[in-house]
Amino acid sequence: MNDISFTSRRTRNVSASDDVLELDPFEHASPAPLTPFEIVQEGTEEASVTPAPNQRANDGTETNAPSRTRTMVVSEVAGMAEMVALGLAKDDGLEVSHKRVALSDLVADQDVDLDAIDLIVFQVRTGNDADLKTLRDLKSKRGAALKVLGVSSEMLSLATARALMDAGVDEVMPLTSMQPSSAHADQVEAAVDPAQAIQAGVTRNAVIVAVAGARGGIGTTAFALNLATVLARRAHKKDTGPLPRVAVVDFDFQNGVLGASIDIHDGGAYLELLKGEVEPDQTFVKRALVPYDDGGFDVLSAPASIAPLDALTPGMVATLLDELRLAYDYVVLDLPRSLVDWVDPVLVRADRLYILGDTTVHTVRQMRRMIDLYADDHAALPIDLVVSKQTRPFIPGADIKEAETFLERKLEFWVPDDSRSAKRANDKGRPILHERPKSPIAKAMAPAIGVLREMQASTTRRRA
Ligand SMILES: Nc1ncnc2c1ncn2[C@@H]1O[C@H](COP(=O)(O)OP(=O)(O)OP(=O)(O)O)[C@@H](O)[C@H]1O
Ligand SMILES: [Mg+2]
Numbered sequence: 001m002n003d004i005s006f007t008s009r010r011t012r013n014v015s016a017s018d019d020v021l022e023l024d025p026f027e028h029a030s031p032a033p034l035t036p037f038e039i040v041q042e043g044t045e046e047a048s049v050t051p052a053p054n055q056r057a058n059d060g061t062e063t064n065a066p067s068r069t070r071t072m073v074v075s076e077v078a079g080m081a082e083m084v085a086l087g088l089a090k091d092d093g094l095e096v097s098h099k100r101v102a103l104s105d106l107v108a109d110q111d112v113d114l115d116a117i118d119l120i121v122f123q124v125r126t127g128n129d130a131d132l133k134t135l136r137d138l139k140s141k142r143g144a145a146l147k148v149l150g151v152s153s154e155m156l157s158l159a160t161a162r163a164l165m166d167a168g169v170d171e172v173m174p175l176t177s178m179q180p181s182s183a184h185a186d187q188v189e190a191a192v193d194p195a196q197a198i199q200a201g202v203t204r205n206a207v208i209v210a211v212a213g214a215r216g217g218i219g220t221t222a223f224a225l226n227l228a229t230v231l232a233r234r235a236h237k238k239d240t241g242p243l244p245r246v247a248v249v250d251f252d253f254q255n256g257v258l259g260a261s262i263d264i265h266d267g268g269a270y271l272e273l274l275k276g277e278v279e280p281d282q283t284f285v286k287r288a289l290v291p292y293d294d295g296g297f298d299v300l301s302a303p304a305s306i307a308p309l310d311a312l313t314p315g316m317v318a319t320l321l322d323e324l325r326l327a328y329d330y331v332v333l334d335l336p337r338s339l340v341d342w343v344d345p346v347l348v349r350a351d352r353l354y355i356l357g358d359t360t361v362h363t364v365r366q367m368r369r370m371i372d373l374y375a376d377d378h379a380a381l382p383i384d385l386v387v388s389k390q391t392r393p394f395i396p397g398a399d400i401k402e403a404e405t406f407l408e409r410k411l412e413f414w415v416p417d418d419s420r421s422a423k424r425a426n427d428k429g430r431p432i433l434h435e436r437p438k439s440p441i442a443k444a445m446a447p448a449i450g451v452l453r454e455m456q457a458s459t460t461r462r463r464a
Contacts, residue, residue, distance in 0.1 A: 068092070068093055068094055068095040069093055069094050069095065069118045069119050069147075070095050070116060070117050070118045070119070071088060071094045071095060071096045071097070071117070071118065071119040071120075071121060072096075072097055072098065072099065072106075072112065072117045072119070072120050072121070073085040073088065073096065073097070073098035073099070073120075073121040073122070074098065074099050074100075074101050074102070074103055074106055074120065074121070074122045074123070075098075075100065075101075075102075075122065075123035076100060076101060076102040076105075076123070076125075077100075077123060078100065080100075080123055080153075081098035081099060081100055081123070082098055082100075084098070084121060084123075084151060084175070085097065085098035088121065094119070099112065102125070102128075102130075102131070103120070103122040103123075103125075103131045103134050103135070104128070104130035104131050104133070104134045106120075106122075106134065107134055107137070107138070114138070114142075114146075115142075117146065118145070118146065118147065119146075119147045119148070119149065120138070120146065120147070120148045120149070121148075121149045121150075121151060122148070122149075122150060122151070123150075123151055123152070123153070123175075124150040124151065124152040124156065124160070124164065124172065126152075126154075126156065126157075126160050127160070127315050127318050127319060129314070129318060129344065129345055129348050131167075132163060132164070132167040132348060133167075133348060133377075135148060135164070135167040135168045135169060136167050136168060136380065138168070139167070139168030140380065147170050148168060148169045148170055149169070149170060149171050149172075149173065150164050150169045150171070150172040150173070151172075151173050151174070151175050152172065152173070152174060152175060153174075153175045155174070156172060157281070157322075157323075158326055159319065159322030159323045159325070159326055160322065162205070162322065162325065162326060163318075163322045163325075163349075166205075204245065204325070204326060204327060204328055204329050205325060205326075205329075206247070206324060206325040206326075206327075206328040206329055206330055206331045206456075207329070207330050207331070207351045207352070207452055207455045207456045208321060208324075208325060208330075208331045208333065208346075208349050208350045208351050208352075209227060209330065209331070209332050209333065209350065209351065209352050209353075209354070209452060210333045210335055210346055210347070210350040210352070210353045210354070211223055211224045211227070211332065211333065211334055211335060211353075211354045211356065212335040212337070212353065212354070212355050212356070212370060212374075213337060213355075213356045213357070213388075214337075214355060214356060214357035214358075214363045214366040214367045214370060215337075215357065215358075215362075215363050215366060216337065218356045218357060218358065218363075218388045218389070219356060219388040219389055219415065220252075220334060220335075220356050220388075221250075221252070221257055221258050221261065221334050222422065222425075222431070222432055223354065223356055223386065223388065223415065223445075224248060224258065224332050224333070224334040225248065225258065225261070225262065225295075225431035225432070225433075226431055226432055226433040226441060226442075226445060227330075227332050227445070227448075227449070227452075228246050228247075228248045228295065228297045228330070228332045228431070229295050229296075229297070229431045229433045229434045230433055230442070230445065230449050231244060231246050231297075231329075231330045231332070231449065231452060231453070232244060232246040232295060232296035232297045232330075233296070235453055243296060244329040244330060244456070245297075245298075245327070245328045245329045245330075246296070246297035246298070246328060246329065246330045246331075246332065247289055247297065247298045247299070247300065247324055247327070247328045247330070247331045247332070248297055248298070248299045248300070248331075248332045248333075248334065249299075249300040249320075249324070249331065249332070249333050249334065250299070250300060250301050250302045250334050251312075251317075251333050251334055251335050251336060251346070252302070252334050252335065252336040252337075253270065253274070253302035253303065253307065253309075253312075253336075254302070254306055254307070254309060254336065255302070255336065256301070256302030256303070256304075256306075257302075258299070258301055258302065258334050259290075259299050259301020259302060260301070260302075261426070261429065262292055262294075262295070262299070262429050262430060262431060263429040264290050264292050264299045264301045265290070265301060265304070266288075266290070266300075266301045266302060266303045266304065267287070267288070267290065268303070269284060269287050269288030270288060270300060270301070270302065270303045271303035271304075271305065271307065273288070273312075273316065273320075274303065274307040274311035274312060275307075275311070276311075276316075279319065280316055280319050280320035280323060281319070281323055282323055282326070282327065284320075284323070285320075285323050285324060285327050286327075288300055294430065294434065295430070295431060295434050298328075309336065309338055309340050310340065310341070312340070312342045313341075313342060314341055314342045314344055314345045315345075316342070317342040317345045317346060318345035318348075318349070321345065321346065321349045322349070325349070329456055330452065330456065333346060333350070339373070343374075344377070347374055347377070347378040347381055348378065350381060351382070351452075351455055352381075352382050352383075352384065352451070352452065352455070353374060353381055353382070353383045353384070354383075354384050354385075354386050354413075354448070355367055355370050355371065355374075355383060355384070355385055355386065356386045356387075356388045357385065357386070357387065357388065358387055358388060358389065358390055359387060359390065359399060359400060359403055359411070364403045364406060364407065365406075367385060367407060368406060368407055371383060371385075371407065371409070383409070384412045384413060384448065385407065385409055385410070385411050385412050385413070386411075386412065386413040386414075386415060386448075387411050387413070387414045387415070388415050389415065389416070389417040390414055390415075390416065390417065391414060391416040391417070391440075392411075392414035413444060413445065413447070413448055414444055415441055415444045415445060416440045416441060416444055418432065418436070418439045418440055418441050421435060421436035421439040421441070424436065433445075
């Protein structure tokens, strides 16, 4: 919702003022309450964090030093950025400044010229999606020109570390091992809770796929189950190696049909989560997801008793998805139609969103509303529109062209009506494409499946 505006004001021109904190490395035992600290031009001594020793000749005059990495340390915790900055400033290769500000607020800070920063060092705030979003935005704007280092005073869960790296953090380090070096080795392992890493076993890096319907009964749940069914199979018969691990989560838990439609029932863990009795960590993931052996995927199905939609919180969803991502290759989410605040962490993490609808005026309008709502704060999220229970006409009529103009997008996939297969599948309690792998639905969904498999295979997608 908030546009990120990069200020063009170059703070290095800001003259020393009351705002500028003069630091003496030997006098920081009791950190003074921090005041905002500006980036200042090299050589304006009164505002440099610490002049690098080898950049001064014995007589104190400046030498022609090689250009140093302009480094900004940020943390909203009083004293933290200052402390880290002091450590880093011992590195001759770094020109360090710091500011008491959360990473997510840095971009809006009028006093900071982000284009003049080569390295951002920030204090990790676990589960903070605003920071993740800021990271993604910064990285998409600056790319490799900007390095980002996360530091944390506590052991991070593997999921948190992975989420940070997915968002573009180059390294994550424990605060205790903050050695002043501009060329840190890969320190992620060190920042991560080793017990949790072991518990997670083979750590994967799931593609997260969200599915939402523009009207009731359009086929959202069936589409999610069909996706899971096909993704859980090998792409080619000749393929060897382990089968992909696929999870399906019924986030439409008030409706509660997903699990029931394939005879999978919740063992009570989902309700414990909704009541806030358990954390959605790896132990929860192992316990709560029930294998659907026939289909080769695992399901988090809705609890038997109805819970309010706001029983889930954004924090719970963020953690659950981060943990699921570590344990699976694909995570398919069946979203509710109601607007919930925890959809935001879903959209932050989703690699793709499918919106299902049809070509009636009412549904097309609803699809447009959903696109506007979901894409608003997540412009980078790929959204595909799926026309459900309809065959793509050979020559699209004016109504379809009008719909696409109104939607400003193509109606990408058309899943034909196959009521016979759907009925058989319902009767047998199986996903349609499990019951009828050769249904025309399979052919229609194949391109979508291909895209998701490519995303999973892409080694550059994430650093996993
Ligand atoms: N392509 C299809 N062709 C024919 N029938 C289908 C197709 N896809 C789904 N169905 C059937 O349509 C009905 C509704 O499907 P589903 O439960 O997936 O819809 P939904 O959008 O999730 O509904 P809800 O709004 O209740 O969550 C089911 O009986 C299902 O078997
Ligand atoms: Mg449904």
